[in-house]
Amino acid sequence: VYILAIETSCDETAVAVVKDGSEVLSNIISSQIETHRAFGGVVPEVASRKHVEVITLIIEEAMAAAGIQPHQLAAIAVTQGPGLVGALLVGVVAAKSLALAWGKPLIGTHHIAGHIYANRLVAELKYPCMTLVVSGGHTELVHMEQEGKFRIIGRTRDDAVGEAYDKVARALGFPYPGGPHVDRLAREASEAVTLPRAWLEPDSYDFSFSGLKSAVLNVVNQSKMKGLTPDVAAIARGFQESVVEVLVEKAIRAVRSTGAKQLLLCGGVAANGGLRAALMARCKLEGIELIIPPPIYCTDNAAMIGAAAYVKWTHDGGTPLDMVADPGFSLEKWSV
Numbered sequence: 001v002y003i004l005a006i007e008t009s010c011d012e013t014a015v016a017v018v019k020d021g022s023e024v025l026s027n028i029i030s031s032q033i034e035t036h037r038a039f040g041g042v043v044p045e046v047a048s049r050k051h052v053e054v055i056t057l058i059i060e061e062a063m064a065a066a067g068i069q070p071h072q073l074a075a076i077a078v079t080q081g082p083g084l085v086g087a088l089l090v091g092v093v094a095a096k097s098l099a100l101a102w103g104k105p106l107i108g109t110h111h112i113a114g115h116i117y118a119n120r121l122v123a124e125l126k127y128p129c130m131t132l133v134v135s136g137g138h139t140e141l142v143h144m145e146q147e148g149k150f151r152i153i154g155r156t157r158d159d160a161v162g163e164a165y166d167k168v169a170r171a172l173g174f175p176y177p178g179g180p181h182v183d184r185l186a187r188e189a190s191e192a193v194t195l196p197r198a199w200l201e202p203d204s205y206d207f208s209f210s211g212l213k214s215a216v217l218n219v220v221n222q223s224k225m226k227g228l229t230p231d232v233a234a235i236a237r238g239f240q241e242s243v244v245e246v247l248v249e250k251a252i253r254a255v256r257s258t259g260a261k262q263l264l265l266c267g268g269v270a271a272n273g274g275l276r277a278a279l280m281a282r283c284k285l286e287g288i289e290l291i292i293p294p295p296i297y298c299t300d301n302a303a304m305i306g307a308a309a310y311v312k313w314t315h316d317g318g319t320p321l322d323m324v325a326d327p328g329f330s331l332e333k334w335s336v
């Protein structure tokens with residue numbers, strides 16, 4: 001089963017052809033990061049316009065790279081939400097047009113289900129499993145009792161972890177997106193500033209990163225007031241240690257309490273070297289099977305959308321053509 005998948009929820013125009021939800025035949029990503037960097041973040045209007053400019057070309061490129069003809073496709077998948085509504089619309093309109101023109105079913109796909117099922121591109125999943133989702137807009141622990149059934153047991157109460165990384169990076173003087181800069185600094189640093197950990201209630205799987213972010217801003221401002229240059233490396237390391245410790249602890253506890261057979265990691269922050277290393281070490285110690293996709297499948301891409309769409313397709317078939325882009329699309333409701 002060949003699925004053409006389209007992803008335009010944020011600032012990447014991405015198209016992929018995926019076979020059986022696990023074999024990537026092509027995976028084309030056109031990033032707008034350079035365009036948005038000047039503004040210090042993603043500008044929704046600009047994102048939509050850029051998607052419109054390149055989407056047709058990226059679709060052609062993905063089909064050509066896969067060596068697939070339209071008649072060979074089983075369906076067209078597209079990210080229906082969540083994301084920026086104007087950006088989502090571009091992908092949804094393109095997918096509907098192709099579905100009509102080529103007479104193929106449409107599969108409206110959930111973006112976070114995509115991030116989760118990126119793991120299916122690199123390993124066979126065993127259920128029940130637990131996923132730690134760490135992206136620019138989401139920080140969640142998602143339990144899957146069976147294939148395609150999502151239950152969110154913990155989520156952030158304020159900032160997403162990627163968002164916190166980007167804000168901290170900005171305070172430390174790095175350009176958007178700052179996550180990779182903080183990651184690099186943290187690993188190079190010889191010492192760490194001590195910063196708080198937000199554990200919340202003892203039994204909670206929820207997260208909070210805004211207090212930590214404020215603590216970082218305080219440290220930066222205090223040294224500036226004293227006329228000193230902030231030790232950005234030590235701050236980055238302190239921040240990363242706090243984030244990683246809480247994420248790892250809660251993910252491990254979630255695996256233990258639900259009897260999950262695997263722990264999956266996904267989302268852009270899954271590219272973080274400190275988090276990957278800490279999770280690998282801890283899972284090895286605890287005898288937990290850990291799956292982490294390579295960085296190219298962690299940040300936004302369409303191959304992951306093809307993987308999630310395949311799961312939905314095998315259980316529920318296609319989505320009616322009158323479906324609409326939904327910026328607040330619910331993961332749990334998208335369950336098969």
Ligand code: ATP
Pocket residue numbers: 009010082083111115134135136137138161162163165166177178179180183267268269271272273298299300
């Ligand atoms: P969502 O999927 O929640 O809608 P998104 O698609 O914008 O959000 P992703 O593309 O999954 O987010 O991830 C982007 C985020 O990942 C950015 O905040 C970026 O700073 C962060 N990120 C990328 N690499 C790293 C890294 N090495 N360390 C920390 N953060 C990182």
Ligand code: MG
Pocket residue numbers: 010011012300
């Ligand atoms: Mg992005």
Ligand code: FE
Pocket residue numbers: 111115135136268299300
């Ligand atoms: Fe994403």
